[in-house]
């Protein structure tokens with residue numbers, strides 16, 4: 001799991017911007033670590049998606065390989081898309097301050 005440490009904020013619905021309940025999000029990490037990525041449904045509008053597809057700025061992610069950058073300027077969308085393409089199409093960005 002890649003964790004933004006104390007910067008954590010729950011992801012938000014891609015349709016209406018409602019925050020996912022942080023307790024529901026964090027409670028789903030354990031099964032996600034064992035290979036079952038949870039699907040969350042927005043309580044406000046009903047939008048539903050896999051946990052890793054919920055938009056996040058300071059969220060967490062579960063994955064197998066990470067590219068870690070320290071003291072970089074914000075990554076461009078082009079850079080993120082290229083890393084995602086090289087990794088096989090699915091990529092999340094977790095930002096942390098250490």
Ligand SMILES: [Zn+2]
Pocket residue numbers: 013014015016017018042043044045046047
């Ligand atoms: Zn929604």
